[in-house]
Amino acid sequence: MSTASLRQPTSSPSPAGRRPTLTRNQKPKWLVPVIAVAAVVVGAALAALVGFSTALWAVLAAVVFLVAAPVAVSAVEGRRKGADSLMTYLVYAAFVLAVIPLISVIWTVLANGVPGLNSNLLLTSMNGVTGATDNAAAAGDGPVLGGAYHAIVGTVSITFWATLMSVPIGLLTAIYLVEYSKGGWLGKSITFFVDVMTGIPSIVAGLFAAALFGLLLGPSARFGFVAAVALTVLMIPTVVKNTEEMLKIVPNELREAAYALGVRKWRTILKVVIPTAISGIASGVTLAIARVIGETAPLLVTAGFATAINWNSFSGWMTTLPTFIYYQILTPTSPTNPDPSQQRAWAAALILILIVMLLNLLARLVARAFAPKAAGR
């Protein structure tokens, strides 16, 4: 179903000279563009009164247009159409308003990150790179050496373990909540406490995981898996909440149809309910991964900080991209010449975003593979 067909015909060709009954109460084509131009002019005038600046001009013009255009439309076409046009313009305005800072953030990351994105950064670790190396690079004696490979490895392994733990638990819990609990006290309290769990400060999750493993393995227990446990604590509520919402909106007719055919409940869930909701679930899991993949604080206390490559999540310290970024920005490898460190940090941020993009794509592929034909738009 495409949105295009939902649109109201806003104007139809009208023969010159007289207005047929069909278009009598329709606004003329020129009305909205004229109001837009007028709004820009009035905005400029108002901005000049207060003290001119481009941003102020844009804001005032938008406000004038948002007031004037719906008023004009409702004068011509009636109040309902006026309200409709107001909301339409508001939606577009909100979109523009949201996109400006988001583009600014992305632009900042791209502008700062792309110059540092090279084979050194992607394929080497920081092993052996000292302030002296950076000083040499800053003085122009060669390229910026050292990279984020170890951090990429760390991010991928730790996120992998966290996802492996939290997705099944989160998914099953959501299934319990939607399909089994039937509003019982246990279901209610799980829903409530999952909401509360979203409020665990990330550092607390880290401390908790560190204390837990400290209790089991002694105080020096710091490795990738501890961090994965901390991230799991942070990830579960997002997975549960998202999946729960997605399962809830699966129409009951589908379940009933399956039951009517004599399908067992668990197979109905696996074969009908989940596939129907899989696109939303996949998006939710990506969101949950995105939520934790950028965490810094819990990793510092659980996974340590390494400069060399470590593939083993169960022994030895690990660095992830966010901790790498954090330390490159806050304690540059060479305090006297922080530029190479800044460059590495921004490029690493770019890599982090690319990794999430990849995961997102993967999630969409998974969703597509399992989804029933023609799901979503």
Add this chain to the structure above:
Amino acid sequence: MKVSHLGRSAAVLAIGSLALTACGSDNATGGGSGSEDTSGSSLSGTLTGSGSSAQNAAMTAWQNGFQEANPDVTVQYSPDGSGAGREAFVAGGTDFAGSDAYLDEEEYEASKEICGPEGAFHVPAYISPIAVAFNLPGVDTLNMDGETIAQVFTGEITEWNDPAIAELNPDADLPDTRITVVHRNDESGTTENFQEYLAAAAPEVWTEEVSGNWPSQWAAENNKGNAGVVQSTTSTEGAITYADASVVGDLGTVAVRVGEEFVDYSPEAAAAAVEASTPIEGRAEYDMAMDLARDTTASGSYPIVLVSYEIFCPQYDSQETADLVKAFGEYVISEEGQQAAADAAGSAPMSENLRTQAQEAIDQITAAG
């Protein structure tokens, strides 16, 4: 078809990432790995430390220098912060700690549990001057005494052409710009050392208790970390801050009054101030924890100094760890190690005298019988 299109791009990405995973390298600097030509070092194992983030740049240099000489050794250091480092060390979680402050009485007592009856000892391996830096176009250096600095940072002096500043700088061309004080918003050893200086040099002005946090009654603009305050200062005309001297870059700096002269920060002047300090009482025999002489009048010494310690045990459980710690400690205080830190982090190398003392302390490290 959309699916195949999506599939194709996914395949490209997947192959790309596989290629990435296949050929990552720990040899970032492109030099020889050094594993063949080392002089038969017999050390191997992993050494773990955590603590001060101020030391991080120097520690990176030490890790690399030490690992180059001993290819089978891994030294890992997590710059979690001094407090976290001391806590992990006292709890037995790490082999050594880096800390901007020495262990307090309680921690020292606790350290006896894991270090044996002597308790842990400190080696002042990282010495760095703290610069008072400002952003005034056309002014590179200003003379100030402790009192004036304290008045500026407590907000009693609000403009750059205040008579108190002008009197000390008859030659400088001072504008009437408003002074914007920038301080650290995270708890830090730099803040604590700076406050210690203010409290010693201007006790009537700096009446707050010294701590790692900036007192809230004098709160002003602030930012996180050395790099943060310098960034805020650089972007705001008329701003003044204090930061590790290695990070201040092009900002103007204050020459501090010591006795009758004004001393600019320099590695030598910082080391001289550490020389003039007094060791604290009641600690292990070779302990080098010290209270810095902030009110020193010794000629040529710069009293606003951050001293960051490596904290070791005199006794370790296994011979292997003891050997590792000893060798690493020796490397850190060696002329070579100190120079490596100076090159990488801009710190002040320890003086000959200090190094001799530190060597004696490290010599006593043994494995518990």
Add this chain to the structure above:
Amino acid sequence: MSTTLTTQESSALAEDAAAGGRAGDSVFAGFSLGAGILILASLAAVALFLFLEALPTFQASAEEITGGAGFWSYIWPMVIGTVIAALIAIVIATPIGVLVALYISHYAPPRIAKPVGYVIDLLAAIPSVIYGAWGTTVLAAALVPFYAWLTANLGFIPLFSGPASQTGKTMLTVGIVLAIMILPIITAMSREIFIQTPKLHEEAALALGATRWEMIRMTVLPFARPGIISSVMLALGRALGETMAVALVLSGGPLTASLVQSGNQTIAAEIALNFPEAYGLRLSELIAAGLILFLITLVVNMIARAIIARYKEFSGAN
């Protein structure tokens, strides 16, 4: 609804039914129940851990606590700061986030909607350190003249009393940065739910002559309302607990009413800024602060739950 069971699928399912017996049902039910209980248990463990670690703070005498006047006078300015920051973020992000989700699901042509939705998902992944760095260097600097204008023209309102910050690192900036950070959460989740609105409802509304907005108001929003509230709750959790971005953007200090001066502090940022150098009682204090943050979330969720309960009858599935 676009999802329908074809005859082939249904017969396949019926065959499956014979294969999977009663055992499958109870095993599956057991697993999902187990997962739920595991979550409750781990949360209880976290809460217990918090409580035990925080205990020394509540037992300590008032002078020992930072500020020297007891834990409550230490924490309450930060509680207010935290709530204000999160409130600004939610007030800004909720309407914009929902409207953007509507744009993607019901207004934009599919050609634009897809990439936009994709980009919004990605934005949730930008690490908070980066938002923080962007907030200080780009946004704060850009807002300085605006704050100066606010204090000059609206300075009589305590919220905007001057003098405005010279660096723009204020509570209002923090709120805006947080709003930008949580916008993707609200948008992504609302969008997924808007898309799932039963087509029949929408088409019925349009067939009755409803304008597009009336259709959205009568079919989409009632259907999606609990989901929107859920997404806002999730976003609120992030806004309340956000550490690094606040720590980098805010020029913290004592409690002030003005949003355009430096000052105020949030709990999460206080923890992040002081944690590395904390030990002993100070560490316990910070964990106690974490416990308070936890309690704030608890209260906020109770309120939200009460709101959701009022709209329960609109829930789509049943």
